[in-house]
Every structure is written in structure tokens, then in C-alpha cells.
Amino acid sequence: MDKDIDDVAVDYEMSEDEKTILRELGVFGESRRKFLGKVGTGGASLLALQLLAEQEALAAETGEPLTSAFGPRFENALKVTLKVNGEKKSLEVDSRMTLLDALRERLALTGTKKGCDRGQCGSCTVIVEGERVLSCLALAATCEGKDVTTIEGLAEGDSLHPLQAAFIKYDAFQCGYCTPGQICSSVALLDEAKNGELSHVSDEIPEKAAPVDLSDDEIRERMSGNLCRCGAYPNILKAIQEVEGGREVAQTWSFYNSAKEGSDETV
Ligand code: FES
Ligand code: FES
Structure with missing residues (x-):
């Protein structure tokens, strides 16, 4: 659901100046990529990033697909449903997101470790459909409907x-x-x-x-x-x-x- 800057301003006790800066940055109604290209300096940037982080944390907690106050979260968004440690999880992910990042960043399953992030160390190994997979080399999108077991699911x-x-x-x-x-x-x-x-x-x-x-x-x-x-x-x-x-x-x-x-x- 899109939020207007005035709704957010109340929650964060923003001054008129801060609201003006956020409007000029184009945080509302623009793509995240464009937005991230613009943020980088000042308190308004930090505030906007905090808002993004809150959205992500909420989505990870509820398991609901992420919908942002800043419009669509991903440029190449697609929905994927995985069975992770026996539980069905539906996510909206960027088509380029790895299984490792989906597990750690979106599902808060941080037991799986990111070592080299390029298929050379094995620290990200998980089990997909009974087989070992380097999750840093597997796209989350390719795991649609698959059974994924991480270290959290073994006991x-x-x-x-x-x-x-x-x-x-x-x-x-x-x-x-x-x-x-x-x-x-x-x-x-x-x-x-x-x-x-x-x-x-x-x-x-x-x-x-x-x-x-x-x-x-x-x-x-x-x-x-x-x-x-x-x-x-x-x-x-x-x-x-x-x-x-x-x-x-x-x-x-x-x-x-x-x-x-x-x-x-x-x-
Ligand atoms: S993080 Fe090293 S192989 Fe995946
Ligand atoms: S890298 Fe420290 S226990 Fe293996």
C-alpha cells in the first residue's frame, strides 16, 4: 500500500524541511533503485533508509511479500514459494536474488553462512530436494516449490x-x-x-x-x-x-x- 509523505511525517515527527528534502529526493512513488541512487547524504537519507529497513524487517517477520511505502521493492520482482524446513514460505524476490540471500536476509535463517559468495568455500551449503546445493550459486527463483533444508531444520x-x-x-x-x-x-x-x-x-x-x-x-x-x-x-x-x-x-x-x-x- 502506498503511503503519503504526510502519513509518514507524523510517525517520525518530521519537520517541514525534512519533508521537503524527502519530496525532492523522490522517495515516494519512485523505484527503489532510483531512490537509492539519490540518497547518500544527510539526515533525510538516514531516515529514508530506516524506513526501508523497517519495511524489510516487517516482511521478514510476517513472511508476507514485501510491499513498500516507496512503491515496488524490486525492479525484476517475482513471487516464489519454497518449503523451508517443512514450512511453506512465499516471498517476493528480485529475480537475481540468490537462495543464500533469500534465506538470510528475507527469512532470517542466518545459520547458513556467507563465506566467499562465489561457490568456493561451501559454508553456504544447504539441502535442496535431498541434494547438497551451494546456496550462493542458486537463484531463489529456481527453487520454486522445492524442499529446502537448512541447519535450522535438522534437529x-x-x-x-x-x-x-x-x-x-x-x-x-x-x-x-x-x-x-x-x-x-x-x-x-x-x-x-x-x-x-x-x-x-x-x-x-x-x-x-x-x-x-x-x-x-x-x-x-x-x-x-x-x-x-x-x-x-x-x-x-x-x-x-x-x-x-x-x-x-x-x-x-x-x-x-x-x-x-x-x-x-x-x-
Ligand atoms: S559462500 Fe562460499 S561457496 Fe557459497
Ligand atoms: S572455519 Fe572455523 S571451524 Fe571451520
Whole structure:
């Protein structure tokens, strides 16, 4: 619904001068792009940007398509409906918006991380229709009607997904920035192996698709698109091995008991 500047002026206790500046900027009734080209200086610009942010926050909270006091929000707007973590979400997005930005900026699902934003680090990995997808390289518009699972959707209530629990158990992270992507990737990896999907290091090509035995090399190869600046790779490997094999993997570290220095005792 379009708002007149006088309606907004009441809410923000604007002076006549401020109203004049906003009118001259053409905030009302012009496209956002044109508007953003004009804002950039002074208190009136800040006020106008605050208004835009409020509109965005309201839309994210209600899940309703964004309608702005400043007219159409996007030049190439289109409606898209996704099933995110089991819930149907309808959004109006710019046709060029990535799935990553739609999740983080529009649905406030900030568990999915933006690392490189160009398909090289894996921190933005989510699961779309059961397959791993780099959400920074997928357009939201191409996910119409699809099932999207993010890190927020893996646990069931208070029960963590087995891989989430295993990552904690094996201390498979340090700063945690890559972790949502690592976990989503490993969840889909286990399904890929069950479905008999081969990797670059698979030894044999069976005549009929059969579950692939996940050796260390298989796991390393399949997780090679997920980088970890903290170098938690050995522990990530163990976490995946345990969930895959259903058996505990020996930990190679233990806490040093400084109270008993010289005794070699660990706890
Ligand atoms: S943010 Fe998508 S791969 Fe790095
Ligand atoms: S835990 Fe820090 S980047 Fe992986």
C-alpha cells in the first residue's frame, strides 16, 4: 500500500524541511533503485533508509511479500514459494536474488553462512530436494516449490540430528563458521553413499547401483568442497565415520591433567 509523505511525517515527527528534502529526493512513488541512487547524504537519507529497513524487517517477520511505502521493492520482482524446513514460505524476490540471500536476509535463517559468495568455500551449503546445493550459486527463483533444508531444520525439537551431536562429541569445529555447511553437506553425503552415487575416488563401478562403502578417502573426497579455515578436518572425518558406521570412533586426543604434572595422567 502506498503511503503519503504526510502519513509518514507524523510517525517520525518530521519537520517541514525534512519533508521537503524527502519530496525532492523522490522517495515516494519512485523505484527503489532510483531512490537509492539519490540518497547518500544527510539526515533525510538516514531516515529514508530506516524506513526501508523497517519495511524489510516487517516482511521478514510476517513472511508476507514485501510491499513498500516507496512503491515496488524490486525492479525484476517475482513471487516464489519454497518449503523451508517443512514450512511453506512465499516471498517476493528480485529475480537475481540468490537462495543464500533469500534465506538470510528475507527469512532470517542466518545459520547458513556467507563465506566467499562465489561457490568456493561451501559454508553456504544447504539441502535442496535431498541434494547438497551451494546456496550462493542458486537463484531463489529456481527453487520454486522445492524442499529446502537448512541447519535450522535438522534437529527435531531438542534432539539434535546425529551428525550435529557427533560434531559436538568429536570437537569437529573451532570458530564454527563453516560448521552449518559442513553438517548439511555430511547429511546429504550419507544419503548419496546410500543411493550408490560414486565419487572421484570410488574404486569400482558396480553393474547395479549399490550403497558405497565410505572409506576415509571417500569421505575426504566428498567433503572436499567444504573448507575449514580452522583445520578441523580430522575431527569432522571422525564425526561422519561414527554416524555412518554407527559405532564409536576412537578419539586420538584427551585433556591433559595439569594438576598432576609429571604423572602422565590424562582425564
Ligand atoms: S559462500 Fe557459497 S561457496 Fe562460499
Ligand atoms: S571451524 Fe572455523 S572455519 Fe571451520
